[in-house]
Amino acid sequence: MxxxxxxxxxxxxxxxxxxxxxxxxxxxxxxxxxxxxxxxxxxxxxxxxxxxxxxxxxxxxxxxxxxxxxxxxxxxxxxxxxxxxxxxxxxxxLPETRIAHLKGGLLMFERYPGVLAAIKKVDTHIPPFNRNNPIPLMERVQWSFKDYELEISSANLNHIAELDQGDGFRINGGLLDKTVLRIHPQGQGRFCGLAVDIGTTWISCALIDLITGELLGETGALNSQIEYGRDILARISYVMDNDTGIEELNEKVVRDISLIVEELLDGLEIGSEDILEMTVVGNPVMLHLFVGLDPRGLGRAPYVGLFRRGISRRAATLGMPMHPAGRVLILPQVAGFLGSDVVACLLAVAGNSLDNFLVLDIGTNGEMVIVKDDMYFACSIAAGSAFEGGGITSGMVARGGAIDRFWLEDGEMKYSVLGIERPEGICGSGLVDLLNVLLDLEVIDETGLIQPDKYAGKWRNTPRGTELIIVDEAESSQGLPLVLNQQDVRQLQLAKGAVRTGIDILMKEAGINPQGIDEVMFAGAFGHYLNPEAVIGIGMIPGFEEHRIKPIGNASLRGALAALVSVREREEAMRLASCITAVDLADHPDFASLFVESMAFK
Missing domain, CATH: 3.10.20.30 (Beta-grasp domain)
Incomplete structure (x- = not known):
């Protein structure tokens, strides 16, 4: 050995x-x-x-x-x-990296309106201990909640026992369906819920008080499954090639969520057993791996997984950091690669949008939905990881050290960096801005060809071809220059072409033109930092008026929150999943011609 x-x-x-x-x-x-x-x-x-x-x-x-x-x-x-x-x-x-503070909260509310959660609070009185007729505390608690089942932990009962000093006292019980899961002395403790959005690259979680609707915290972390490949097909491939692949990838996401919950609870007088219910959204592959199910059916035609409708599981069976008898509810999916994150996005924008709108969530595995006259048309797009920095020489995800914006000032290229002063790489919104600036300077032509003679910047020849030096090595956090080359431009062309093709085909299926779309909403971190002028300038989307384009933050997580705090939203999620028309881009007769046309920067 x-x-x-x-x-x-x-x-x-x-x-x-x-x-x-x-x-x-x-x-x-x-x-x-x-x-x-x-x-x-x-x-x-x-x-x-x-x-x-x-x-x-x-x-x-x-x-x-x-x-x-x-x-x-x-x-x-x-x-x-x-x-x-x-x-x-x-x-x-390893270079210094720090998580950047977001420019604005991804969630809309400090207190969520319209709470109608599945978790209820039940108030009751525990009779005093009588030495002449000594009845154990557990039996008195059970008697006080005589209309319900009781499934509280030993630690919870031990805590309540400290109050059992001879006098009676009042307690609150956290009720799920017909079972009391958690009890607290009256006026103390919380009954909480957790909303989770499992993205291919990033996992987001929000903790909320299910009784008051108070948002207690929201944070996230990189999905450590990225170690096995950047996109969902790479992870399916890993499962195909490794007998223990499902278990390995499942352990990664369970550990990630556990660490995020630990961070959310830090500093709060809340324990993990106070979390009584969880809602989960994500694309179909991420949901299969979360539950520990085989995703291989999604890797080959006709792209059908082992489940599509919403399912619920006891928390203990999934290893979730919450009350072991709590409920984990996975919202329903649509079809193919259209998961419950699409449904959650629509829940989030319901009531806050105009009649006809387009929602785009551009990540490693992107989705988009056009809503026209209460009809829903959706597709998944293989945009790849370019807009999250994947496959780009100096690309990176949107976190501390990422350049998120470029602009021209007196003929000189300027940029801004998230979180810290010295840049480490360029995130998706920065790459879109950079392309737009270089197109304006005619350094890149309509076909995507780089023309070094058009710009008196710093250039160098490498085995990868001629590269434009965006940031000198002395100014970067790694001591390496940040560059852009022809291969990078081609990767970005493929990604933007996939997005534009998806939009054009959905508009055709919905029978609507750009003028008929009232709002264009970009979800997720990419959309949060995006410059509307640049995204139109490179031809990623049709020429919508800029005022119609707006970021909506992490809409999938907001939708998961909506379903967590309202049983009515869960019913709406089931309705939406059943009425969305899934459009298969690869089988569409116009796909090839539109994709070639969409590759051009125009």
Missing amino acids: SSLVKVKIYTASEPLVSWIYEGQTVWQAVQKAGVLQRGDCGGRGICGKCKARVEGDVLSLTSEEEEVLSVEEKQGGFRLTCKCHVMGETSVF
Whole structure:
């Protein structure tokens, strides 16, 4: 058996140590330490995103590294961590990254209106302990809730026992259907719910008081399944190729949600057992992996999974960090790759939109819906991960260190950075802005061809071709230049072409033109930072008037919240899922011609 070797991992906050077997990779050492690295290809050495400076006893550069790394990167000791094999003590230096504060809250309410939750509060009186007729506390509690079943934990009963000092006292019970799950002394404690949006790249959660409707917290984290591939097809492929793939991917998402809940509860006088119900939305592949079901049916025609309607499970069966007898409710899906996140988006905008509107959620796996005269037309789009920084030389997700905007000022290109001053990469909204600026300067023509002679910026020749240096290495947080090359532009063209083709086909199916659409709503983080002028300028969407375009934040999470606090919204979710017409783009007769046309920057 190979011997264990030590890998020191130097981060911005504190050094970490990871022990791995000789011959394993730096990537594996970093993952074992619980640090999530950049990377789109699941460790196959294709994307080039896991670059880091490495020192120590490692094998020589692989052919993949020779091809991907620039001369400067090789001279600086940079390696692809997924291809760098460790033979002895090694050090890896990771760049500073901090989570950026969002420019505006993704949720709309501090207190959610119209609470009609499935969880009810029941007030009752516990009779005093009588020494002449001693009745155990559990029996007195059961008698007080005589119309209901009782399923409280030992710790909960022990806490209530501290009040049982001879006098009677009042308590509140958290009731789910006909079962009391949690009890608190009157005036103390909360009965909470958790809304969860499981995205391919990002998981978002919101904690709410189900009795008052008070929003107690909202946060999220990267979906650590990204280690196995950036998109849903890569994760299906991992399941196909590995006997334990379903279990591994399920464990990742369960752990991610548990850590997010731990963060939400930190500083609150609330325990995980105070969470009595959870609603979950996401695309079909993410939902299958969350439940621990095989998603392979979604990876081949006719793209049908093992379930589509809404389902509920006891929390304990899914390993959720909440009351073990609490309910986890997965909202209904539509069809194919159209999941409950689409339904949740529509729940979120209901009552706040005009008659005819378009909703787009552009992520690694994007969806869009056109609503016309109460008819719903939806499709999923294979936009890829380009607008989340995937496959782009200097791309990254929208977090601290990401350039989110570009503009021209006195002929000079300017940019803004999320969270910190020194940029690490360029996120999706920044890439759209950058393309729009370069189109205005005619550095990129209508076909997407880069023309270096049109711009007196800094250029360099690399094995990847001619690259425009956007940010010098001295100004970046990694000590590496941020660049754009022809391959990056082509990847962005494919992504924007997929989005535009989806819109054009949905408009055709709905029998509506751009002038007939009253509102265009961009959901998610990408839409939150998006510049309407730029998204029109590169031709990603038709020429809507800018005032009609608006970001709506994390609409999927808001929809999950709506279903959490209102049983009526759950009924509406079932109605929406059944009446949405799913449009299969790949089978549409106009798809090929429209896609080719949509690739052009016009």
